[in-house]
Amino acid sequence: MDRDNLVNPVVKNYDRVEACVTAACDRSGRDRREVTLIAVSKTKPMEDIQALIDHGVTHFGENKVQEMCGKEEALPKGLSWHMIGHLQRNKVKYLMGKTCLIHSVDSLRLAQEIQKEAAKAGITCPVLMEINIGNEESKGGIEIHEAESLARQIAALSNVKLCGLMCIAPFVDDPEENRLHFRCMREKRDQLAALQIPGTDIRELSMGMTGDFEVAIEEGATLVRVGTAIFGERDYNI
Numbered sequence: 001m002d003r004d005n006l007v008n009p010v011v012k013n014y015d016r017v018e019a020c021v022t023a024a025c026d027r028s029g030r031d032r033r034e035v036t037l038i039a040v041s042k043t044k045p046m047e048d049i050q051a052l053i054d055h056g057v058t059h060f061g062e063n064k065v066q067e068m069c070g071k072e073e074a075l076p077k078g079l080s081w082h083m084i085g086h087l088q089r090n091k092v093k094y095l096m097g098k099t100c101l102i103h104s105v106d107s108l109r110l111a112q113e114i115q116k117e118a119a120k121a122g123i124t125c126p127v128l129m130e131i132n133i134g135n136e137e138s139k140g141g142i143e144i145h146e147a148e149s150l151a152r153q154i155a156a157l158s159n160v161k162l163c164g165l166m167c168i169a170p171f172v173d174d175p176e177e178n179r180l181h182f183r184c185m186r187e188k189r190d191q192l193a194a195l196q197i198p199g200t201d202i203r204e205l206s207m208g209m210t211g212d213f214e215v216a217i218e219e220g221a222t223l224v225r226v227g228t229a230i231f232g233e234r235d236y237n238i
């Protein structure tokens with residue numbers, strides 16, 4: 001029997017994506033350790049995630065609170081679960097202590113709810129602000145010109161730590177079309193970091209998905225969120 005047939009295809013896919021991440025770092029003179037590859041496991045079964053865990057993968061991304069909490073409970077401890085989806089305030093309490101980073105903070109009210117629940121849990125919750133970089137109606141996130149004022153408001157919340165910015169770039173055929181959006185994100189991250197707002201530690205840039213993560217890395221991404229290229233197409237009708 002061919003041993004290769006026993007390997008879950010997601011493991012090979014992961015290695016392929018990992019090689020592309022490394023190549024993009026090399027092309028842009030970056031250290032591979034500056035970029036975290038998050039395997040976006042939403043809608044995907046435990047056995048695919050477990051295969052990656054067995055392969056040494058520790059960073060996973062989910063966009064629904066209930067699904068993330070279920071997987072976090074069922075799978076081994078010590079993994080890093082990233083909340084990358086739109087977050088309703090009434091679900092924040094379930095995430096405390098389970099997520100390593102909330103990528104999708106897009107309002108002061110949401111940040112205040114995270115403050116309340118983090119304080120109750122006795123923790124500090126790391127967050128990113130989501131920027132609607134393409135100014136698309138269909139997408140969440142604040143406008144880029146609002147970033148500084150929201151950053152200052154979040155900075156005042158003692159149990160919320162603002163660590164950087166996140167965006168979901170427009171869906172495009174040619175990833176090069178998003179290069180200027182990613183560059184703009186990086187410039188805003190640098191501007192905010194230079195303000196040295198007390199209580200913040202602004203260094204992360206969560207940007208790049210299956211279609212455009214290589215360009216995102218070339219433009220400075222520190223966290224890339226890759227689903228389809230690792231797990232295959234998602235089926236929402238199951």
Ligand SMILES: *Cc1c(COP(=O)(O)O)cnc(C)c1O
Nearest residue numbers: 040063084209210225226227228
């Ligand atoms: C689903 C999702 C991803 C992964 O998208 P792919 O194109 O499958 O890589 C990344 N970021 C967010 C916020 C998502 O919801």
